[in-house]
Amino acid sequence: MNSVSDYSEASADIRLEGQELSHLSIEAGHFFMEDFGSNDDRIKVQLRQVVPQIAAYTAAAQAEFGPAARVSTCFLIDDYFRHDTDPTVILDELLTAAAECGVRIDYLAREAGCAQVPVFVNGEPTARPIELASMMAARVVPEPEQNATGRRPSTMESGWLSNGTRSSEFAVAQAMRVAQYCPPEEFGARNHSIFLDVQLWRRWTERGDGGQVERTQWSCPFLTSIWQLLRLGMIRDRGAVVAQPAEWTGTWPNDWKKMPAVVKLNSEAEPFAAYRAVSILPHTYLSIEHAVRLILDHLQIDEAVYQQVLDRGRVEEFPISVPRAATHRLSHVFVSAVGTT
Incomplete structure (x- = not known):
């Protein structure tokens, strides 16, 4: 790791926590919950296409940053829209298929953790998670529309x-x-x-205890934009790193909410966040990632966090120039549905 201090001064009152970074983070595929238990090998078909991509990107990182280049892999589970599924079944199928196909998954993340990051005390989630999606929604800065009549609600109102x-x-x-x-x-x-x-969220009111309660459902592109910023090490909450990977021992729980936002599966893995990130995804996600890039271009990034990452890159053994725009640090590979079974 480089020698940048673990903390820097974000303001007179808040110390900005540093975050170790890999050179490259590789997202090793993605599935809908409906893909699991399909009995048609679609999971293995995709994972087999991921294997050579991981090898190629790892080799490219080593060619650029030396044989000791830090490369980590991750996988995002779609539990936000399908929280009714059983982690013990889903994760067993995923990790077994990954092992059989030779795909190393260093970190496992939950999409619901991009909406709310659970806070654990003595191994149990507390009732007060970090409202990450709400926090990031406040950072959306739309471009002013010319000749606007004011008839259409603002982004914050309409979503x-x-x-x-x-x-x-x-x-x-x-x-x-x-x-x-x-x-x-x-x-x-x-x-x-x-x-x-792009729809970022939808809100509605319903009757609850004590009267009307406002509910929010975050969109897949909005949650994915948060996921990408987590992978790039660009989010802090009152100076602290958000969704730090947690070691997991023992069996999986039968409820996604009992799991951390990011789980470290490989004890020898390089850091979760990285200077660059690449996502290897099915071609059906192209439109989602197009929307993600639009959202990222309109999210106000904490200047102190960017400066910290910039300074860290400058003192690497092979100095790294870190662009300000998150989209300039993010790339994609879209794989087809055609593959060997």
Whole structure:
């Protein structure tokens, strides 16, 4: 590891905790919960395609940073939308298939942990988790829309974020008179627009104890954007690193909520977070990752955290220049559904 101090001064009152970094974090595939128990080898088909990708990216890191390059692997479990599944069944199938296919998984993470990070006391989760998704939602900074009428609610009200000006189809003028239709337009488009409108969350109220209660369901792209920032070591809560990987011993619980946000499976693994991250995913996730990159470009990153990562990179044996934009540190490989069984 490099010699950057474990703490730096974020402000007069908050000490910013340092975070050890690998050179590269590799996300080793992804599955829907419905893929497990399918009895059609789809999990092994994907994992077999992941193996040569991990080898290639590891070799590339070693060529750039030397034979001692720090590379870790991780896997994100989709338990947020399917918390009704049994971890003992899902994890047994996943880890058995990974071992048979030769895929090393150093860290196992829960998607629900990107919404709420459980805090453990004496091995048990407390009733007060870190509301990570809410914390990051407050950091969303949409681009100002030109010629806006104010009719459409703001991103914080609506839960929608776009990369441009929306069409005129539902503008106030359209309801009053026939006017020329204006298509959506991407901000800074080159010749043609690729317009994207992403839902970050949806909120509703329902009756609960003591009256009406507001509920929030975070979208997959929004939670994934948080996941990528965790992998890049860019999130702190009052100066402390969020979702530090926890060692796990013994059997898996039968409830996802009883597990840490990130579990360290390999005791000899390099650090979970890294200067760079690559995600090896099924091609069906391309649209999700497109949305993730839009969200990342509109999340305000803590300047002190970025400066800390920048300083850490400068004193590496092979100095690393860390770009400010998180999307410039993140890459993807999309694998097809075609493979050997």
